[in-house]
Amino acid sequence: MGPSASSLRSHPIRVLIAKPGLDGHDRGAKVVARALRDAGMEVIYAGLRQTPEEIVRAALEEDVDIIGLSILSGAHMALFPRVLALLKRQKAGNVPVFAGGIIPDEDARRLKRAGIRAIFGPGTSLDEIVSTAQRIARRRA
């Protein structure tokens, strides 16, 4: 399944962008949302101060193909695994999750082992985020 698979997709990728926890601003998440929109995706923008429960509920109601989480507060080791666990509990562990924000390398490694599919730190190009999201988004049967 190379990059061509995503361009062969007949329907837009639906992606949920949310910020779990108590971050003060969502500038980065908005920039990413816009880039994904410009790449032809349907971005459900849930915004700031979402609980993991709210995020998973939104993902299921909106039937998204991928979830993007952004966090700056430092609570990623608590909140990301919680989102993954809730998805699994709802039998939605096949919905890939990517993340962005201020996440130290060591934490990033552990989060990836826990199931976060990609982690983008400051300075990542939007092209890289878009192409990764296209590559890992769930494909419908």
Added chain:
Amino acid sequence: MTGAERLPASARAILRGDRRALARAITSIENGDAAADPILAAIYGRTHGAPIVGLAGPLGVGKSSLINALVGLLRARGRTVAVVAVDPSSPFSGGSVLGDRIRFEGRVDDPGVFFRSMASRGASGGVAAATLETARLLDAAGFDVVLVETVGSGQVDVAIREIATTRVVVLVPHLGDEVQTLKAGLFEIADVFCVNKTDLPGADIAQRDLVDLVAHGTREGRWTPAVVGTSMTEPRGLEELWNAVEAHEQYLDRTGERATSERHRLTVEIVGIVRDRLGRELSEQLERDPALRGLLDRVVARSLDPRTAAHQLRLAVRRVR
């Protein structure tokens, strides 16, 4: 296939209250998947006739906040609610940012609420092609009320007319003088006018202009649109807004107008489906069939005009059938 005798598993799941099956079926409808056909066929006879309340109005007037507040009000009264919130797709990338969920503050563990964002995907008129069937599915899934938020409307975005049983047109102060209210389009479809943000100056003038508009159009025995003022910051007016919606729903039942307008809406829907499918088939045929391609060649060469070509095409298609 009527679908009434043997329900497909996905339809059974939806009727049982399975929210993921519901969410997936909505995606199928949006994508035009054949998988949606048997589900829609099966659930049609199981709709309860839930009120489908459409909120239309320019962008930024507070439709999402009103919907959030209405959900709160209805839940407090023990009624279940589904929301379909439509936002525009980009005519350039096809992508979309669906931001109405931001205003939604429902309790996370409340099974009595279902919220779905929907991109317009090129449809004009303020809703998506999938909005009507999605509303019907939510009705069949057992929700007591379906709220539809349209794309921030321009003056002619009136497609919600063919979907909602009650249309609420949401406005704010200072959108223009009273002549604006006389113009055709959006103002004509309102069953209820809601002047939101009444905490802002000018709200009394906006409400008065609408009351005048409504008074001019009053006819014996016909529904007179209600004019309600709301403010989500104070908050106030929400009960009045919902009472006006319910009064209109009761009017529909009392006068038999529900049945009449339902028949009209269904006619529009069925003709629309046929038109879409015929159009698609025709385009494909035009590509494939050498004789029909020849017709196109003649139009390109200016030896035949488009209207005559269309007429001949229609005759040719009739012969094939």
